[in-house]
Amino acid sequence: MRRTRRNTVRIIGGLWRSRILEFPDIPDLRPTPDRVRETLFNWLGQDLSGLACLDLFAGSGALGFEALSRGAASVVMVESNAAALRALHGNAEKLGATNLTVVRGDALEFARESRASFDVVFVDPPYRLGLQAEALALVRRLLSERGRAYVESASAFAAPRGWTVLKSARAGSVHFHLLAGGTDDQGGLSGNV
Numbered sequence: 029m030r031r032t033r034r035n036t037v038r039i040i041g042g043l044w045r046s047r048i049l050e051f052p053d054i055p056d057l058r059p060t061p062d063r064v065r066e067t068l069f070n071w072l073g074q075d076l077s078g079l080a081c082l083d084l085f086a087g088s089g090a091l092g093f094e095a096l097s098r099g100a101a102s103v104v105m106v107e108s109n110a111a112a113l114r115a116l117h118g119n120a121e122k123l124g125a126t127n128l129t130v131v132r133g134d135a136l137e138f139a140r141e142s143r144a145s146f147d148v149v150f151v152d153p154p155y156r157l158g159l160q161a162e163a164l165a166l167v168r169r170l171l172s173e174r175g176r177a178y179v180e181s182a183s184a185f186a187a188p189r190g191w192t193v194l195k196s197a198r199a200g201s202v203h204f205h206l207l208a209g210g211t212d213d214q215g216g217l218s219g220n221v
Contacts (some may be wrong), residue, residue, distance in 0.1 A: 034051065034132065034151060035046055035050060035051055035053055036048050036049065036050050036051070037049050037051065037059040037062075037088055037090050038062070038169070039090075039093055039094055039097050040062050040065055040066055040069075040094065040174050040204050041066075041069060041074060041097060041098055041179065042074075042094070042096075042097030042098035043096075043097050043098075043099075044093065044096075044097040044098065044123055045097065047097075047122075047123060048173075049088055049089060049090060049093060049110065049115075049119045050081065050110060050115060050118070050119065051087070051088035051089075051115045052109075052111040052114075052115055054109055054112060054138070055112055056154035056155070056156065056157075057087045057088060057109075057112060057154075058087075059088040059090040060090050060091055060152060060180060060202075060204075061200070061202060062201060063199050064197075064199050064204055065090065065091070065094055065181070066158075067100060067197055067199070068091075068178055068204065068206070069094065069136070071194075071195045071206050072148065072176065072206070074098060075098060075099050076095050076098045076099050076100040077099035077100075077101070077149055078099075078101050078191060078209060079095070079099075079100050079101060079147040080100070080103075080104075080144070080145065080146045080148075081095040081100045081102070081103045081104070081146060081148045081149070081150070082103075082104050082106070082144075082146040082148070082149045082150065082167070082170065082171075083095070083103060083104070083105040083106070083150045084106050084135045084138070084139060084150060084151055084152075084153075084167065085106070085107070085135045085153040085154070085159075086105035086106055086107040086116060086130070086152075086154050087107065087112055087152070088112070088115070089105055089115075089116045089120075090138070091150040091152065091178070092104075092105045092128070092150070093119065093120075093123065093125065095148065095150075095198060096123075096125055096128060096137065097125065100127070100148075101127060101129075102127045102129070103105045103127065103128050103129070103145075104128075104129045104130075104131060104144070105128065105129070105130045105131065105221065106131045106133060106134075106135045106138045107130070107131070107132065107135075108132065108133060108134055108135070110132075113132055116130050117130060135159075135163065136159065136162065136163060136166060137182075139166035139167050139170065140166055140175055141215070142170055144170060145170060145171070145172050145175075146167075146170050146171060146172065146175060147171075147174075147175045147176070148175065148176050148177075148178065149167045149170060149171060149177045149178070150177075150178045151163045151164060151167065151177055151178065151179045151180070152178070152179070152180040154218045155181060155182040160179050160180075160181055160185060161188045163179075164177060164179060164187075164188055164191060164207070165188065168190065168191075168209045171209050174207055174208075175184050175208075175209070176194070176206055176207065177191070177203070177206075177207045177208075177209070178204065178206055178207075179204070179205050179207060180202060180203070180205075181202075181203050181204075182201055182202070182203070184201060184203055185203055185205060187205065187207055190209060191207045191208070191209060192207060192208045192209075193206075193207055194206045194207060194208055
């Protein structure tokens, strides 16, 4: 198995499979591990063609770049840290990423003010801040009719009222869940969930 340098994460599937993303050494920035991303994208379906995605607390951009690599029509990444933003722009340029919008700003403020609609929203804030439930309350209105929200936390997570847990797993200290707003038929984005 090939080892990567510190502060790097590899894309695990799609067009940019095995490409390396670099990210700065910033407190609370911890990319979603390979094993967790692999499970998440199995849940979503390997091909995200045509889907609009929001990486709300982008950090390294691992989730957003993975979605683009797997054919997402568009990805919006929201990040407030200047060093992380520089890395996101650098990685986007290195990959030749199109259909990517990087927004400098507060994730919760973006979710409050956005009028866009997304098929997949990644909610992975710094664990110590405990913003998962607050972020989910804000992004619910941003989800398309059959949209899904992914949430990650350091401890067991109870979905807030109005959300349905479709899938849930744990890998080491990472607890992760795929949610739907409300109680629909749980058919998923393309029947894969």
